[in-house]
Amino acid sequence: MTTQTLTLAKALGAGLRRAMTDDPTVMVLGEDIGRLGGVYRVTDGLQAEFGPRRVVDTPLAESGILGTAVGLAYRGYRPVVEIQFDGFVYVAFDQIVSQLAKMHARTNGKVKLPVTIRIPVAGGIGAAEHHSESPEAYFVHTAGLRVVSVSNPQDASTVLRQAIACDDPVVFFEPKRLYHVKGEVDADLPLDDAPPMGTARVVRPGDDVTLVTFGSHVATALDAATAASDEGVSVEVIDLRSLSPIDHDTIAASVRRTGRLVVLHEGPRQAGVGAEIATSVTERCFDFLEAPPARVTGYDIPYPPAKLEGNQVPDLDRVLVAVDRVLGRVPASGAGVEVGA
Amino acid sequence: MPSTMGSTSRDDLSRAGAARAETASGTTDGTTTDGTNGSTNPGTTAAGTASTARPGDIPLRLLDEKGVRHPDPALDRWLTDVDAGTGDARAALLALYEEMVVARRIDAEATALQRQGELALWPPLQGQEAAQVGSAAALRTDDFVFSSYREHAVARKRGVAPVDLLRVWRGITASGWDPYAVNMATPQVIIGAQALHGVGYALGIQADVERGVVEPRQDGTDDDGTAAVVAYVGDGAMSQGDVNEAFVFAATWQVPLVLFCQNNQWAISEPVTLQSGVPLVRRADGFGVPGVRVDGNDVLAVLAVTREALHRARTGGGPTFVEAVTYRMGPHTTADDPTRYRDASELDAWAERDPVARLAAYLRAGGLLTDDDEARVRAAADAVAAELRAGVVALEDPPPLSVFDHVYAGPHATVAAERAEHAAYLAGFADTDTDITTGGDAGQGADR
Incomplete structure (x- = not known):
């Protein structure tokens, strides 16, 4: 086991990199995630490493991003979607709540949609309107979704990998206040050695x-x-x-x-x-x-x-x-x- | 009809449309099947009719309302296997006809079953048989379809058993079939949401090809190339954000997608003029997507334009929008009453353009449909209907605890606990006269 000191944002990036390396069906989609590396730089360097076909800058339409992710997952991919800010997720609400969350039950288990939705969440950073919200309850209230929120760089890395590996859709909240908090991270921690995703x-x-x-x-x-x-x-x-x-x-x-x-x-x-x-x-x-x-x-x-x-x-x-x-x-x-x- | 300069569409079909517009404008077709230029939608506050008709506004057509075949080389080249006067082609044409007749018969039987209390609801397809059968007949097995809830004939063409079409409407399941068994998603109820799923699936096909996990077909036929996706939407869906976003995303990524709109003139009680002041096909150009308007009651024209659109998708040409101008002859669903919002004269006018009768007239005129053929087709349809009825009536309600199945693909503590709670509750009835079968997977809120 080798650890390194990483910010939570870098730990997320390390988790994404590991997941993409392990599984060629993992794709990352979002706004400004390619050359820019995301507004919080979580996807920094991923497009250069994995190419624009796996790290995809999308048009600016959150419902479009989620609907596309549903279709990709239908085809067998594991999309990881970045919603740029918490307050931007609502325009994708139907695709998350009525499509992504319900498809497995709707199809009697025939269609699995392993989509991970990364959402920078909450305030305390002096941001503009729609950039500081905590919408987790909407998703907790939605049958078919799993919802997680991380508190430290190690969990950021491993829980993100667990979310991506999970056959259910996962809403993954990343507290913005923690992006620059540092911690020791083993980015290659075997997922079986980590606590299960659903545990406190x-x-x-x-x-x-x-x-x-x-x-x-x-x-x-x-x-x-x-x-x-x-x-x-x-x-x-x-x-x-x-x-x-x-x-x-x-x-x-x-x-x-x-x-x-x-x-x-x-x-x-x-x-x-x-x-x-x-x-x-x-x-x-x-x-x-x-x-x-x-x-x-x-x-x-x-x-x-x-x-x-x-x-x-x-x-x-x-x-x-x-x-x-x-x-x-x-x-x-x-x-x-x-x-x- | 005033002529205008410059349809800005680039694709072959629009050029064909432009070429045909000169002749079509002198006939009685086109404007009345248009749905935006006609006077069939009183009482609306549409943004206005198309003040200046464009060549692409005239629906492409090979069979006129009387079933008279009009050659069109640009379209005919896609029909050599179904309409070339050869023996095989005759069989293929008859098969299309039978498919349409059976679809209508299934539809009628389903409506009857609803009226008799065997189904909770049914959304009839009557009038849209050519649009559905013609487009579905263009598909390869490995193509994938995302549809709305009225595409019964498409689903049947994909291989869905008639009784499976009705499971949802009997209220016993949310999906009547396994999408991967027939390469067609189960019906989408949220208007237009499926268009984006089509984009994503098509993006996945692109990615599969780039990764080398699937090879484009190279058989030397018009079907060569990658698999493709057809996403069916209606005229009402054209107002939805998801459909417009699907246009944007599909155009940006040039995915192998055909966005197939059945403009059946009505979204429950709202006429298409409430959705758009211009023909829907014109929307496509603004997105940079080739668009084609076709007579949706002409199965041959529909087949041809869908094949060309799929060919474009398979060979790297990106998405195409097809507007099939058709008519919903029945109610929106069995719960609807169209006499509240549309005149009987409108239905009468569209009955003159009936897609099934039109094909029958063409076949009979060519000696391709004899009385014996007709009797055989009708008997086949009746047999399907009888089997459907028997199958539907025999469908049993699922066990109560199955509502907890498949909520998640993996174990979920909350659902598991609620399942156990409800099982205990139901077990409380065990020593009463109430017959409750708990059933379902024991103790889990998920598959495993």
Whole structure:
């Protein structure tokens, strides 16, 4: 095993390169992904290495890109599609939700569509409108899709390869805030040695509170756990990694020990991933709960302009307020946390 | 009809259209089958009729409404095996005729089955037999078809068994056949979405050839070259973004695709004039795609233009758009009532251009269709209908838990859990009088 220090963006590129090397049916499609290497440079160098037939600059039409990917997969290819920014994915919604997601069931299992949709996601980078959104709940709500979000360069590389190798369509979220975060990466890690794609990971063990999150907010959660430990509170942090399916067993096992749940994500609260987790924990672990679950999320508002985005993106203090709340330390109306029953 | 300069289409068929326009403009055809210049669509707020007709607006035609054959060397060269007066050609022509008659008979039987409660719904194809049979007859086995939901005759020509055409409409499955068994995707309900799938599949054919995993055919025939894709859309779909994006992508990559539009004049209650103020074929040129307008009720012309379009696709010439001008003689579906939005006189006018009767007239005039032939064809159609009816009525509902099958290709914890939950729920009825068979794959939300 050889590791190298890579940014998350470079780790994604390494994952793509490995997948394309391993499987000649892997094609990459998107806007500006060829000579430019993508607006975040994730596909940097791939077109030079694999040619314009496998690394394809497409016309500017997201539905067209997804519909083309469906047809390619129908023919036996494994397209990896780049949606340039999260807010651009909606024009491809039918092709994702009604075509890509449903084709396997529609054809009684005859047609497999192993398409991976890479989407730079979420905010906190001072970007323009439509460049900072967290649309994961739409796709989690869609039967037939698998949804993952990565939090570190190693997962970026290996989960992307797992997604490409998977026979189901996968929506692959890449937190923009993490593109330049570095980490040790074994780009050739055998996929069998990596945790399965649908599993969560306990990234910091703890005893008092279970803090569940994903993507860039794994870092926020770890910071919060460190801060809480200064006050003698032991927070267990779970990186979901997979949003569909959700690894409810790992979450429930933790909550049965801690008795307290905080869910953290940047997407809007209403019918968000946190709602699903809080409900599931309540159903499974009601007798173990010491306090109502708390959600720390983006609000149910349009994503704000850059100078105001700090009001939307959960930060360390909002997480700590929620931790205090499930510990009974602050009133239930604690700022930035869902008001409980 | 005023003459205009410069159809900007580049392909052979448009030139043929231009050549024929001079003669066609002196006849009664063309404008009335046009669907945009005619007066058949009252009450619309169309952007306007084509103020200046262009040569390519006149649908190409070999058989007129009376079944009289008009030679056209540019098209005839594609029909030497079906319309050359040889014995084999006679058999091929009769086969086309039988295919159209059987398609209409299946359609009628399906409508009857719906009326009798055996089908939930049926979208009739009556009137579009020539457009479908003629285009499908141009295909190679290794070509691939993406269609909408009315292409029953295309599916049958690809090898789909009649009873399999009806499974979806009986409400027991979302797909009546294995797409890879007949190289035709199962019906698409979202209007126009399949056009892009056709582009992607055709891009895959290109990639396969470049990788050397398939070889272009080289038999010395007009079918030589790569496999190709035909994506069927309707006139309503021409307004959809996906279809317009398909034009863009197909043109950019020059993929082996024929975008075949059956302009049957109506999208449920909306006339084609609501979709476009100019003949649909003109859209193609703006995308840089050769376009051809053909009389969709003339099976020979449809076959010829589709063969030429496929030839272009197979030999690196890129995509072609075909607008087949036809007519939906029946309702949109069995749930529709066209008397609310169109006049009976319109149907009467189009009945004069019936594609089946037209071919029959041509065959009879040439002595190619005798009374015995006709009786045999009708008997064959009736036999198919009887077998269809028996097969459909015998179709059983799938087991309840099969709804969890195939949601994912691999295991998915959520679906597996919900499957187990529903199985337990159904098992609660086991000691009642309610007969519920759980069935399906045990314990999984997926294939394995």
